[in-house]
Amino acid sequence: MIMEKQSSFRAPRMEKQISFQGIKIENQPSTRGVMEKQQSFKQPSSRGMMETQRSFKKPALRVMEKQRSFRVVMERQLSFIGSSERRKNRDSPGKRGDLPLHLAARAGNQSRVREILQNCSGNDAKELLSKQNQEGETPLYVAAENGHAMVIEELVTYMDLETASIPARNGFDAFHVAARQGHVDVLNELLQLSPNLVMTTDLSGTTALHTAAAQGHIEVVNLLLETDSNLAKIARNNGKTALHSAARMGRLEVVKSLLSKDPSTAFRKDRKGQTALHMAVKGQQEEMVLELVKPDLSILNLEDNKGNTALHIATKKGRIQ
Known part of the structure:
Protein backbone atom coordinates (compact mmCIF):
# COMPACT_ATOMS: atom_id res chain seq x y z
CA MET A 1 0.00 0.00 0.00
CA ILE A 2 2.78 2.30 0.94
CA MET A 3 4.68 1.36 -2.26
CA GLU A 4 1.67 2.16 -4.44
CA LYS A 5 1.38 5.62 -2.86
CA GLN A 6 5.02 6.31 -3.54
CA SER A 7 4.63 5.17 -7.12
CA SER A 8 1.56 7.33 -7.56
CA PHE A 9 3.41 10.24 -6.04
CA ARG A 10 6.41 9.77 -8.31
CA ALA A 11 4.41 9.29 -11.45
CA PRO A 12 2.89 12.77 -11.64
CA ARG A 13 6.23 14.27 -10.69
CA MET A 14 8.06 12.49 -13.49
CA GLU A 15 5.35 13.38 -15.95
CA LYS A 16 5.70 17.02 -14.98
CA GLN A 17 9.46 16.85 -15.47
CA ILE A 18 9.04 15.17 -18.82
CA SER A 19 6.40 17.72 -19.75
CA PHE A 20 8.66 20.58 -18.61
CA GLN A 21 11.54 19.17 -20.61
CA GLY A 22 9.30 18.93 -23.63
CA ILE A 23 8.38 22.57 -23.25
CA LYS A 24 11.97 23.54 -23.07
CA ILE A 25 12.83 21.57 -26.20
CA GLU A 26 9.89 22.99 -28.10
CA ASN A 27 10.77 26.57 -27.14
CA GLN A 28 14.42 26.27 -28.30
CA PRO A 29 15.02 27.23 -31.95
CA SER A 30 16.32 24.48 -34.13
CA THR A 31 20.04 24.39 -34.81
CA ARG A 32 19.42 24.39 -38.55
CA GLY A 33 17.35 27.52 -38.39
CA VAL A 34 19.96 29.35 -36.39
CA MET A 35 22.74 28.31 -38.72
CA GLU A 36 20.76 29.35 -41.75
CA LYS A 37 20.13 32.77 -40.25
CA GLN A 38 23.78 33.14 -39.32
CA GLN A 39 24.85 32.12 -42.80
CA SER A 40 22.35 34.46 -44.39
CA PHE A 41 23.74 37.29 -42.23
CA LYS A 42 27.42 36.52 -42.61
CA GLN A 43 27.53 35.44 -46.24
CA PRO A 44 25.40 37.51 -48.53
CA SER A 45 24.89 35.94 -51.90
CA SER A 46 27.57 36.31 -54.59
CA ARG A 47 25.04 37.98 -56.83
CA GLY A 48 24.26 40.57 -54.20
CA MET A 49 27.91 41.29 -53.58
CA MET A 50 28.66 41.68 -57.28
CA GLU A 51 25.72 44.03 -57.69
CA THR A 52 26.89 46.06 -54.70
CA GLN A 53 30.44 46.20 -56.08
CA ARG A 54 29.17 47.17 -59.51
CA SER A 55 27.04 49.92 -58.04
CA PHE A 56 30.10 51.13 -56.11
CA LYS A 57 32.43 50.96 -59.15
CA LYS A 58 30.17 52.90 -61.51
CA PRO A 59 30.76 56.29 -59.82
CA ALA A 60 34.49 55.51 -59.60
CA LEU A 61 34.61 54.73 -63.30
CA ARG A 62 32.79 57.95 -64.08
CA VAL A 63 35.36 59.85 -62.01
CA MET A 64 38.23 58.12 -63.82
CA GLU A 65 36.67 58.89 -67.18
CA LYS A 66 36.32 62.55 -66.21
CA GLN A 67 39.94 62.63 -65.05
CA ARG A 68 41.09 61.02 -68.30
CA SER A 69 39.03 63.48 -70.34
CA PHE A 70 40.42 66.41 -68.32
CA ARG A 71 43.98 65.13 -68.81
CA VAL A 72 43.50 64.85 -72.58
CA VAL A 73 42.17 68.42 -72.72
CA MET A 74 45.10 69.70 -70.66
CA GLU A 75 47.63 67.84 -72.81
CA ARG A 76 46.13 69.38 -75.94
CA GLN A 77 46.21 72.83 -74.40
CA LEU A 78 49.82 72.39 -73.27
CA SER A 79 50.75 71.11 -76.72
CA PHE A 80 49.15 74.15 -78.32
CA ILE A 81 50.81 76.50 -75.83
CA GLY A 82 54.16 74.79 -76.40
CA SER A 83 53.95 75.15 -80.17
CA SER A 84 52.87 78.77 -79.76
CA GLU A 85 55.81 79.43 -77.47
CA ARG A 86 58.19 77.84 -79.96
CA ARG A 87 56.83 80.04 -82.73
CA LYS A 88 56.99 83.03 -80.40
CA ASN A 89 60.58 82.25 -79.41
CA ARG A 90 61.59 81.79 -83.03
CA ASP A 91 60.27 85.19 -84.04
CA SER A 92 60.47 87.04 -80.71
CA PRO A 93 62.52 90.24 -80.64
CA GLY A 94 64.11 89.13 -77.38
CA LYS A 95 66.21 91.31 -75.10
CA ARG A 96 68.23 92.81 -77.98
CA GLY A 97 65.19 93.80 -79.98
CA ASP A 98 66.07 91.32 -82.73
CA LEU A 99 63.72 90.94 -85.67
CA PRO A 100 63.04 87.47 -87.14
CA LEU A 101 65.79 88.04 -89.72
CA HIS A 102 68.26 88.88 -86.93
CA LEU A 103 67.33 85.69 -85.08
CA ALA A 104 67.71 83.52 -88.16
CA ALA A 105 71.03 85.15 -89.08
CA ARG A 106 72.37 84.84 -85.54
CA ALA A 107 71.46 81.15 -85.45
CA GLY A 108 73.01 80.48 -88.85
CA ASN A 109 69.65 79.32 -90.23
CA GLN A 110 70.24 79.85 -93.94
CA SER A 111 66.91 78.37 -95.08
CA ARG A 112 64.97 80.64 -92.72
CA VAL A 113 66.95 83.67 -93.91
CA ARG A 114 66.20 82.75 -97.52
CA GLU A 115 62.50 82.26 -96.72
CA ILE A 116 62.21 85.70 -95.10
CA LEU A 117 64.01 87.51 -97.90
CA GLN A 118 62.20 85.72 -100.71
CA ASN A 119 58.91 86.94 -99.29
CA CYS A 120 60.08 90.55 -99.68
CA SER A 121 60.26 92.74 -102.74
CA GLY A 122 63.62 94.22 -103.71
CA ASN A 123 63.20 97.48 -101.80
CA ASP A 124 61.58 95.78 -98.81
CA ALA A 125 64.47 93.33 -98.57
CA LYS A 126 67.02 96.14 -98.60
CA GLU A 127 65.09 98.01 -95.93
CA LEU A 128 64.83 94.86 -93.81
CA LEU A 129 68.58 94.29 -94.07
CA SER A 130 69.13 97.84 -92.81
CA LYS A 131 67.11 97.26 -89.65
CA GLN A 132 69.12 97.48 -86.45
CA ASN A 133 68.39 95.99 -83.04
CA GLN A 134 68.90 97.80 -79.73
CA GLU A 135 72.67 97.33 -80.06
CA GLY A 136 72.63 98.85 -83.54
CA GLU A 137 73.38 95.47 -85.10
CA THR A 138 72.05 94.58 -88.54
CA PRO A 139 71.26 90.99 -89.60
CA LEU A 140 74.53 91.04 -91.56
CA TYR A 141 76.45 92.09 -88.45
CA VAL A 142 75.10 89.28 -86.23
CA ALA A 143 75.78 86.68 -88.92
CA ALA A 144 79.34 87.99 -89.37
CA GLU A 145 80.02 88.09 -85.65
CA ASN A 146 78.99 84.46 -85.28
CA GLY A 147 80.91 83.26 -88.32
CA HIS A 148 77.95 82.12 -90.46
CA ALA A 149 79.52 82.40 -93.92
CA MET A 150 76.63 80.65 -95.71
CA VAL A 151 74.16 83.13 -94.25
CA ILE A 152 76.44 86.00 -95.32
CA GLU A 153 76.43 84.60 -98.85
CA GLU A 154 72.63 84.70 -98.80
CA LEU A 155 72.40 88.20 -97.35
CA VAL A 156 74.88 89.97 -99.63
CA THR A 157 72.84 89.10 -102.72
CA TYR A 158 70.21 91.57 -101.47
CA MET A 159 72.43 94.46 -100.34
CA ASP A 160 74.88 97.12 -101.43
CA LEU A 161 78.06 98.55 -99.90
CA GLU A 162 76.18 101.22 -97.99
CA THR A 163 73.98 98.67 -96.22
CA ALA A 164 76.90 96.36 -95.53
CA SER A 165 78.85 99.21 -93.92
CA ILE A 166 76.21 100.14 -91.34
CA PRO A 167 78.02 100.21 -87.97
CA ALA A 168 76.67 98.95 -84.67
CA ARG A 169 76.70 101.06 -81.52
CA ASN A 170 80.22 99.82 -80.76
CA GLY A 171 81.42 101.44 -84.00
CA PHE A 172 82.16 98.16 -85.78
CA ASP A 173 80.50 97.16 -89.02
CA ALA A 174 80.01 93.54 -90.15
CA PHE A 175 83.42 93.36 -91.85
CA HIS A 176 85.22 94.76 -88.83
CA VAL A 177 83.57 92.43 -86.31
CA ALA A 178 84.35 89.42 -88.51
CA ALA A 179 88.02 90.50 -88.55
CA ARG A 180 88.01 90.84 -84.77
CA GLN A 181 86.59 87.33 -84.42
CA GLY A 182 89.01 85.87 -86.96
CA HIS A 183 86.30 84.61 -89.35
CA VAL A 184 88.23 84.38 -92.62
CA ASP A 185 85.39 82.68 -94.53
CA VAL A 186 83.01 85.49 -93.63
CA LEU A 187 85.52 88.11 -94.75
CA ASN A 188 85.93 86.37 -98.09
CA GLU A 189 82.16 86.44 -98.63
CA LEU A 190 81.98 90.13 -97.75
CA LEU A 191 84.89 90.96 -100.05
CA GLN A 192 82.87 89.44 -102.89
CA LEU A 193 80.39 92.25 -102.30
CA SER A 194 83.05 94.96 -102.23
CA PRO A 195 86.82 95.03 -101.57
CA ASN A 196 86.35 98.58 -100.28
CA LEU A 197 85.04 97.15 -97.02
CA VAL A 198 88.66 96.76 -95.89
CA MET A 199 88.90 100.54 -95.62
CA THR A 200 85.99 101.10 -93.26
CA THR A 201 86.88 102.46 -89.82
CA ASP A 202 85.18 102.98 -86.48
CA LEU A 203 84.91 106.32 -84.67
Missing part, protein backbone atom coordinates in the same frame (compact mmCIF):
# COMPACT_ATOMS: atom_id res chain seq x y z
CA SER A 204 88.51 106.10 -83.47
CA GLY A 205 89.80 105.50 -87.00
CA THR A 206 90.49 101.83 -86.32
CA THR A 207 90.47 99.59 -89.38
CA ALA A 208 89.78 95.87 -89.51
CA LEU A 209 93.55 95.40 -89.93
CA HIS A 210 94.27 97.21 -86.65
CA THR A 211 91.86 94.95 -84.81
CA ALA A 212 92.99 91.71 -86.44
CA ALA A 213 96.65 92.61 -85.81
CA ALA A 214 96.02 93.29 -82.12
CA GLN A 215 94.14 89.99 -81.80
CA GLY A 216 96.90 88.08 -83.55
CA HIS A 217 94.69 86.70 -86.34
CA ILE A 218 97.50 86.13 -88.85
CA GLU A 219 95.27 84.63 -91.56
CA VAL A 220 92.98 87.64 -91.43
CA VAL A 221 95.96 90.02 -91.49
CA ASN A 222 97.37 88.31 -94.58
CA LEU A 223 94.00 88.36 -96.34
CA LEU A 224 93.55 92.07 -95.69
CA LEU A 225 97.07 92.94 -96.81
CA GLU A 226 96.59 90.93 -99.99
CA THR A 227 93.39 92.84 -100.65
CA ASP A 228 95.07 96.21 -100.11
CA SER A 229 98.63 96.55 -98.78
CA ASN A 230 98.07 100.28 -98.15
CA LEU A 231 96.13 99.29 -95.04
CA ALA A 232 99.46 98.96 -93.24
CA LYS A 233 99.99 102.72 -93.57
CA ILE A 234 96.64 103.77 -92.13
CA ALA A 235 96.87 105.16 -88.60
CA ARG A 236 94.17 105.51 -85.98
CA ASN A 237 93.21 108.90 -84.54
CA ASN A 238 96.00 108.51 -81.99
CA GLY A 239 98.53 107.97 -84.78
CA LYS A 240 99.10 104.27 -84.17
CA THR A 241 99.35 101.90 -87.14
CA ALA A 242 98.56 98.19 -87.14
CA LEU A 243 102.29 97.61 -86.53
CA HIS A 244 102.10 99.62 -83.29
CA SER A 245 99.18 97.47 -82.12
CA ALA A 246 100.81 94.17 -83.01
CA ALA A 247 104.14 95.15 -81.42
CA ARG A 248 102.48 96.26 -78.18
CA MET A 249 100.47 93.04 -77.93
CA GLY A 250 103.45 90.82 -78.74
CA ARG A 251 102.07 89.42 -82.03
CA LEU A 252 105.37 88.41 -83.61
CA GLU A 253 104.00 86.67 -86.72
CA VAL A 254 101.77 89.64 -87.46
CA VAL A 255 104.72 92.05 -87.11
CA LYS A 256 106.72 89.95 -89.58
CA SER A 257 103.85 90.00 -92.07
CA LEU A 258 103.33 93.77 -91.78
CA LEU A 259 107.03 94.55 -92.19
CA SER A 260 107.27 92.28 -95.21
CA LYS A 261 104.55 94.33 -96.92
CA ASP A 262 105.98 97.71 -95.97
CA PRO A 263 109.25 97.99 -93.95
CA SER A 264 108.88 101.77 -93.77
CA THR A 265 106.05 101.40 -91.24
CA ALA A 266 108.71 100.66 -88.61
CA PHE A 267 109.57 104.40 -88.69
CA ARG A 268 105.97 105.61 -88.31
CA LYS A 269 105.33 107.54 -85.09
CA ASP A 270 102.11 107.97 -83.16
CA ARG A 271 100.93 111.22 -81.57
CA LYS A 272 103.30 110.68 -78.66
CA GLY A 273 106.15 110.39 -81.14
CA GLN A 274 106.63 106.69 -80.43
CA THR A 275 107.43 104.00 -82.98
CA ALA A 276 106.44 100.35 -82.91
CA LEU A 277 109.84 99.71 -81.32
CA HIS A 278 108.90 101.98 -78.41
CA MET A 279 105.79 99.79 -78.02
CA ALA A 280 107.75 96.55 -78.21
CA VAL A 281 110.31 97.35 -75.49
CA LYS A 282 107.46 97.78 -73.02
CA GLY A 283 106.94 94.05 -73.32
CA GLN A 284 109.35 91.21 -72.70
CA GLN A 285 109.93 89.74 -76.17
CA GLU A 286 113.54 90.11 -77.28
CA GLU A 287 112.74 88.49 -80.61
CA MET A 288 110.13 91.16 -81.29
CA VAL A 289 112.70 93.94 -80.75
CA LEU A 290 115.18 92.23 -83.07
CA GLU A 291 112.52 91.91 -85.76
CA LEU A 292 111.69 95.63 -85.61
CA VAL A 293 115.31 96.81 -85.93
CA LYS A 294 115.98 94.57 -88.95
CA PRO A 295 114.89 97.15 -91.54
CA ASP A 296 117.32 99.75 -90.23
CA LEU A 297 119.32 99.96 -86.98
CA SER A 298 118.98 103.74 -87.01
CA ILE A 299 115.47 103.25 -85.69
CA LEU A 300 117.10 102.83 -82.28
CA ASN A 301 117.91 106.56 -82.29
CA LEU A 302 114.36 107.80 -82.87
CA GLU A 303 113.01 109.82 -79.96
CA ASP A 304 109.44 110.32 -78.82
CA ASN A 305 107.91 113.69 -77.86
CA LYS A 306 109.61 113.53 -74.46
CA GLY A 307 113.03 112.81 -75.95
CA ASN A 308 113.01 109.12 -75.05
CA THR A 309 114.46 106.54 -77.41
CA ALA A 310 113.32 102.95 -77.26
CA LEU A 311 116.48 102.23 -75.25
CA HIS A 312 115.50 104.85 -72.65
CA ILE A 313 112.08 103.28 -72.21
CA ALA A 314 113.56 99.80 -71.98
CA THR A 315 115.90 100.99 -69.23
CA LYS A 316 113.03 102.56 -67.27
CA LYS A 317 111.00 99.37 -67.60
CA GLY A 318 113.96 97.20 -66.61
CA ARG A 319 113.93 95.40 -69.94
CA ILE A 320 117.67 95.71 -70.72
CA GLN A 321 119.32 92.32 -71.21
Whole structure:
Protein backbone atom coordinates (compact mmCIF):
# COMPACT_ATOMS: atom_id res chain seq x y z
CA MET A 1 0.00 0.00 0.00
CA ILE A 2 2.78 2.30 0.94
CA MET A 3 4.68 1.36 -2.26
CA GLU A 4 1.67 2.16 -4.44
CA LYS A 5 1.38 5.62 -2.86
CA GLN A 6 5.02 6.31 -3.54
CA SER A 7 4.63 5.17 -7.12
CA SER A 8 1.56 7.33 -7.56
CA PHE A 9 3.41 10.24 -6.04
CA ARG A 10 6.41 9.77 -8.31
CA ALA A 11 4.41 9.29 -11.45
CA PRO A 12 2.89 12.77 -11.64
CA ARG A 13 6.23 14.27 -10.69
CA MET A 14 8.06 12.49 -13.49
CA GLU A 15 5.35 13.38 -15.95
CA LYS A 16 5.70 17.02 -14.98
CA GLN A 17 9.46 16.85 -15.47
CA ILE A 18 9.04 15.17 -18.82
CA SER A 19 6.40 17.72 -19.75
CA PHE A 20 8.66 20.58 -18.61
CA GLN A 21 11.54 19.17 -20.61
CA GLY A 22 9.30 18.93 -23.63
CA ILE A 23 8.38 22.57 -23.25
CA LYS A 24 11.97 23.54 -23.07
CA ILE A 25 12.83 21.57 -26.20
CA GLU A 26 9.89 22.99 -28.10
CA ASN A 27 10.77 26.57 -27.14
CA GLN A 28 14.42 26.27 -28.30
CA PRO A 29 15.02 27.23 -31.95
CA SER A 30 16.32 24.48 -34.13
CA THR A 31 20.04 24.39 -34.81
CA ARG A 32 19.42 24.39 -38.55
CA GLY A 33 17.35 27.52 -38.39
CA VAL A 34 19.96 29.35 -36.39
CA MET A 35 22.74 28.31 -38.72
CA GLU A 36 20.76 29.35 -41.75
CA LYS A 37 20.13 32.77 -40.25
CA GLN A 38 23.78 33.14 -39.32
CA GLN A 39 24.85 32.12 -42.80
CA SER A 40 22.35 34.46 -44.39
CA PHE A 41 23.74 37.29 -42.23
CA LYS A 42 27.42 36.52 -42.61
CA GLN A 43 27.53 35.44 -46.24
CA PRO A 44 25.40 37.51 -48.53
CA SER A 45 24.89 35.94 -51.90
CA SER A 46 27.57 36.31 -54.59
CA ARG A 47 25.04 37.98 -56.83
CA GLY A 48 24.26 40.57 -54.20
CA MET A 49 27.91 41.29 -53.58
CA MET A 50 28.66 41.68 -57.28
CA GLU A 51 25.72 44.03 -57.69
CA THR A 52 26.89 46.06 -54.70
CA GLN A 53 30.44 46.20 -56.08
CA ARG A 54 29.17 47.17 -59.51
CA SER A 55 27.04 49.92 -58.04
CA PHE A 56 30.10 51.13 -56.11
CA LYS A 57 32.43 50.96 -59.15
CA LYS A 58 30.17 52.90 -61.51
CA PRO A 59 30.76 56.29 -59.82
CA ALA A 60 34.49 55.51 -59.60
CA LEU A 61 34.61 54.73 -63.30
CA ARG A 62 32.79 57.95 -64.08
CA VAL A 63 35.36 59.85 -62.01
CA MET A 64 38.23 58.12 -63.82
CA GLU A 65 36.67 58.89 -67.18
CA LYS A 66 36.32 62.55 -66.21
CA GLN A 67 39.94 62.63 -65.05
CA ARG A 68 41.09 61.02 -68.30
CA SER A 69 39.03 63.48 -70.34
CA PHE A 70 40.42 66.41 -68.32
CA ARG A 71 43.98 65.13 -68.81
CA VAL A 72 43.50 64.85 -72.58
CA VAL A 73 42.17 68.42 -72.72
CA MET A 74 45.10 69.70 -70.66
CA GLU A 75 47.63 67.84 -72.81
CA ARG A 76 46.13 69.38 -75.94
CA GLN A 77 46.21 72.83 -74.40
CA LEU A 78 49.82 72.39 -73.27
CA SER A 79 50.75 71.11 -76.72
CA PHE A 80 49.15 74.15 -78.32
CA ILE A 81 50.81 76.50 -75.83
CA GLY A 82 54.16 74.79 -76.40
CA SER A 83 53.95 75.15 -80.17
CA SER A 84 52.87 78.77 -79.76
CA GLU A 85 55.81 79.43 -77.47
CA ARG A 86 58.19 77.84 -79.96
CA ARG A 87 56.83 80.04 -82.73
CA LYS A 88 56.99 83.03 -80.40
CA ASN A 89 60.58 82.25 -79.41
CA ARG A 90 61.59 81.79 -83.03
CA ASP A 91 60.27 85.19 -84.04
CA SER A 92 60.47 87.04 -80.71
CA PRO A 93 62.52 90.24 -80.64
CA GLY A 94 64.11 89.13 -77.38
CA LYS A 95 66.21 91.31 -75.10
CA ARG A 96 68.23 92.81 -77.98
CA GLY A 97 65.19 93.80 -79.98
CA ASP A 98 66.07 91.32 -82.73
CA LEU A 99 63.72 90.94 -85.67
CA PRO A 100 63.04 87.47 -87.14
CA LEU A 101 65.79 88.04 -89.72
CA HIS A 102 68.26 88.88 -86.93
CA LEU A 103 67.33 85.69 -85.08
CA ALA A 104 67.71 83.52 -88.16
CA ALA A 105 71.03 85.15 -89.08
CA ARG A 106 72.37 84.84 -85.54
CA ALA A 107 71.46 81.15 -85.45
CA GLY A 108 73.01 80.48 -88.85
CA ASN A 109 69.65 79.32 -90.23
CA GLN A 110 70.24 79.85 -93.94
CA SER A 111 66.91 78.37 -95.08
CA ARG A 112 64.97 80.64 -92.72
CA VAL A 113 66.95 83.67 -93.91
CA ARG A 114 66.20 82.75 -97.52
CA GLU A 115 62.50 82.26 -96.72
CA ILE A 116 62.21 85.70 -95.10
CA LEU A 117 64.01 87.51 -97.90
CA GLN A 118 62.20 85.72 -100.71
CA ASN A 119 58.91 86.94 -99.29
CA CYS A 120 60.08 90.55 -99.68
CA SER A 121 60.26 92.74 -102.74
CA GLY A 122 63.62 94.22 -103.71
CA ASN A 123 63.20 97.48 -101.80
CA ASP A 124 61.58 95.78 -98.81
CA ALA A 125 64.47 93.33 -98.57
CA LYS A 126 67.02 96.14 -98.60
CA GLU A 127 65.09 98.01 -95.93
CA LEU A 128 64.83 94.86 -93.81
CA LEU A 129 68.58 94.29 -94.07
CA SER A 130 69.13 97.84 -92.81
CA LYS A 131 67.11 97.26 -89.65
CA GLN A 132 69.12 97.48 -86.45
CA ASN A 133 68.39 95.99 -83.04
CA GLN A 134 68.90 97.80 -79.73
CA GLU A 135 72.67 97.33 -80.06
CA GLY A 136 72.63 98.85 -83.54
CA GLU A 137 73.38 95.47 -85.10
CA THR A 138 72.05 94.58 -88.54
CA PRO A 139 71.26 90.99 -89.60
CA LEU A 140 74.53 91.04 -91.56
CA TYR A 141 76.45 92.09 -88.45
CA VAL A 142 75.10 89.28 -86.23
CA ALA A 143 75.78 86.68 -88.92
CA ALA A 144 79.34 87.99 -89.37
CA GLU A 145 80.02 88.09 -85.65
CA ASN A 146 78.99 84.46 -85.28
CA GLY A 147 80.91 83.26 -88.32
CA HIS A 148 77.95 82.12 -90.46
CA ALA A 149 79.52 82.40 -93.92
CA MET A 150 76.63 80.65 -95.71
CA VAL A 151 74.16 83.13 -94.25
CA ILE A 152 76.44 86.00 -95.32
CA GLU A 153 76.43 84.60 -98.85
CA GLU A 154 72.63 84.70 -98.80
CA LEU A 155 72.40 88.20 -97.35
CA VAL A 156 74.88 89.97 -99.63
CA THR A 157 72.84 89.10 -102.72
CA TYR A 158 70.21 91.57 -101.47
CA MET A 159 72.43 94.46 -100.34
CA ASP A 160 74.88 97.12 -101.43
CA LEU A 161 78.06 98.55 -99.90
CA GLU A 162 76.18 101.22 -97.99
CA THR A 163 73.98 98.67 -96.22
CA ALA A 164 76.90 96.36 -95.53
CA SER A 165 78.85 99.21 -93.92
CA ILE A 166 76.21 100.14 -91.34
CA PRO A 167 78.02 100.21 -87.97
CA ALA A 168 76.67 98.95 -84.67
CA ARG A 169 76.70 101.06 -81.52
CA ASN A 170 80.22 99.82 -80.76
CA GLY A 171 81.42 101.44 -84.00
CA PHE A 172 82.16 98.16 -85.78
CA ASP A 173 80.50 97.16 -89.02
CA ALA A 174 80.01 93.54 -90.15
CA PHE A 175 83.42 93.36 -91.85
CA HIS A 176 85.22 94.76 -88.83
CA VAL A 177 83.57 92.43 -86.31
CA ALA A 178 84.35 89.42 -88.51
CA ALA A 179 88.02 90.50 -88.55
CA ARG A 180 88.01 90.84 -84.77
CA GLN A 181 86.59 87.33 -84.42
CA GLY A 182 89.01 85.87 -86.96
CA HIS A 183 86.30 84.61 -89.35
CA VAL A 184 88.23 84.38 -92.62
CA ASP A 185 85.39 82.68 -94.53
CA VAL A 186 83.01 85.49 -93.63
CA LEU A 187 85.52 88.11 -94.75
CA ASN A 188 85.93 86.37 -98.09
CA GLU A 189 82.16 86.44 -98.63
CA LEU A 190 81.98 90.13 -97.75
CA LEU A 191 84.89 90.96 -100.05
CA GLN A 192 82.87 89.44 -102.89
CA LEU A 193 80.39 92.25 -102.30
CA SER A 194 83.05 94.96 -102.23
CA PRO A 195 86.82 95.03 -101.57
CA ASN A 196 86.35 98.58 -100.28
CA LEU A 197 85.04 97.15 -97.02
CA VAL A 198 88.66 96.76 -95.89
CA MET A 199 88.90 100.54 -95.62
CA THR A 200 85.99 101.10 -93.26
CA THR A 201 86.88 102.46 -89.82
CA ASP A 202 85.18 102.98 -86.48
CA LEU A 203 84.91 106.32 -84.67
CA SER A 204 88.51 106.10 -83.47
CA GLY A 205 89.80 105.50 -87.00
CA THR A 206 90.49 101.83 -86.32
CA THR A 207 90.47 99.59 -89.38
CA ALA A 208 89.78 95.87 -89.51
CA LEU A 209 93.55 95.40 -89.93
CA HIS A 210 94.27 97.21 -86.65
CA THR A 211 91.86 94.95 -84.81
CA ALA A 212 92.99 91.71 -86.44
CA ALA A 213 96.65 92.61 -85.81
CA ALA A 214 96.02 93.29 -82.12
CA GLN A 215 94.14 89.99 -81.80
CA GLY A 216 96.90 88.08 -83.55
CA HIS A 217 94.69 86.70 -86.34
CA ILE A 218 97.50 86.13 -88.85
CA GLU A 219 95.27 84.63 -91.56
CA VAL A 220 92.98 87.64 -91.43
CA VAL A 221 95.96 90.02 -91.49
CA ASN A 222 97.37 88.31 -94.58
CA LEU A 223 94.00 88.36 -96.34
CA LEU A 224 93.55 92.07 -95.69
CA LEU A 225 97.07 92.94 -96.81
CA GLU A 226 96.59 90.93 -99.99
CA THR A 227 93.39 92.84 -100.65
CA ASP A 228 95.07 96.21 -100.11
CA SER A 229 98.63 96.55 -98.78
CA ASN A 230 98.07 100.28 -98.15
CA LEU A 231 96.13 99.29 -95.04
CA ALA A 232 99.46 98.96 -93.24
CA LYS A 233 99.99 102.72 -93.57
CA ILE A 234 96.64 103.77 -92.13
CA ALA A 235 96.87 105.16 -88.60
CA ARG A 236 94.17 105.51 -85.98
CA ASN A 237 93.21 108.90 -84.54
CA ASN A 238 96.00 108.51 -81.99
CA GLY A 239 98.53 107.97 -84.78
CA LYS A 240 99.10 104.27 -84.17
CA THR A 241 99.35 101.90 -87.14
CA ALA A 242 98.56 98.19 -87.14
CA LEU A 243 102.29 97.61 -86.53
CA HIS A 244 102.10 99.62 -83.29
CA SER A 245 99.18 97.47 -82.12
CA ALA A 246 100.81 94.17 -83.01
CA ALA A 247 104.14 95.15 -81.42
CA ARG A 248 102.48 96.26 -78.18
CA MET A 249 100.47 93.04 -77.93
CA GLY A 250 103.45 90.82 -78.74
CA ARG A 251 102.07 89.42 -82.03
CA LEU A 252 105.37 88.41 -83.61
CA GLU A 253 104.00 86.67 -86.72
CA VAL A 254 101.77 89.64 -87.46
CA VAL A 255 104.72 92.05 -87.11
CA LYS A 256 106.72 89.95 -89.58
CA SER A 257 103.85 90.00 -92.07
CA LEU A 258 103.33 93.77 -91.78
CA LEU A 259 107.03 94.55 -92.19
CA SER A 260 107.27 92.28 -95.21
CA LYS A 261 104.55 94.33 -96.92
CA ASP A 262 105.98 97.71 -95.97
CA PRO A 263 109.25 97.99 -93.95
CA SER A 264 108.88 101.77 -93.77
CA THR A 265 106.05 101.40 -91.24
CA ALA A 266 108.71 100.66 -88.61
CA PHE A 267 109.57 104.40 -88.69
CA ARG A 268 105.97 105.61 -88.31
CA LYS A 269 105.33 107.54 -85.09
CA ASP A 270 102.11 107.97 -83.16
CA ARG A 271 100.93 111.22 -81.57
CA LYS A 272 103.30 110.68 -78.66
CA GLY A 273 106.15 110.39 -81.14
CA GLN A 274 106.63 106.69 -80.43
CA THR A 275 107.43 104.00 -82.98
CA ALA A 276 106.44 100.35 -82.91
CA LEU A 277 109.84 99.71 -81.32
CA HIS A 278 108.90 101.98 -78.41
CA MET A 279 105.79 99.79 -78.02
CA ALA A 280 107.75 96.55 -78.21
CA VAL A 281 110.31 97.35 -75.49
CA LYS A 282 107.46 97.78 -73.02
CA GLY A 283 106.94 94.05 -73.32
CA GLN A 284 109.35 91.21 -72.70
CA GLN A 285 109.93 89.74 -76.17
CA GLU A 286 113.54 90.11 -77.28
CA GLU A 287 112.74 88.49 -80.61
CA MET A 288 110.13 91.16 -81.29
CA VAL A 289 112.70 93.94 -80.75
CA LEU A 290 115.18 92.23 -83.07
CA GLU A 291 112.52 91.91 -85.76
CA LEU A 292 111.69 95.63 -85.61
CA VAL A 293 115.31 96.81 -85.93
CA LYS A 294 115.98 94.57 -88.95
CA PRO A 295 114.89 97.15 -91.54
CA ASP A 296 117.32 99.75 -90.23
CA LEU A 297 119.32 99.96 -86.98
CA SER A 298 118.98 103.74 -87.01
CA ILE A 299 115.47 103.25 -85.69
CA LEU A 300 117.10 102.83 -82.28
CA ASN A 301 117.91 106.56 -82.29
CA LEU A 302 114.36 107.80 -82.87
CA GLU A 303 113.01 109.82 -79.96
CA ASP A 304 109.44 110.32 -78.82
CA ASN A 305 107.91 113.69 -77.86
CA LYS A 306 109.61 113.53 -74.46
CA GLY A 307 113.03 112.81 -75.95
CA ASN A 308 113.01 109.12 -75.05
CA THR A 309 114.46 106.54 -77.41
CA ALA A 310 113.32 102.95 -77.26
CA LEU A 311 116.48 102.23 -75.25
CA HIS A 312 115.50 104.85 -72.65
CA ILE A 313 112.08 103.28 -72.21
CA ALA A 314 113.56 99.80 -71.98
CA THR A 315 115.90 100.99 -69.23
CA LYS A 316 113.03 102.56 -67.27
CA LYS A 317 111.00 99.37 -67.60
CA GLY A 318 113.96 97.20 -66.61
CA ARG A 319 113.93 95.40 -69.94
CA ILE A 320 117.67 95.71 -70.72
CA GLN A 321 119.32 92.32 -71.21
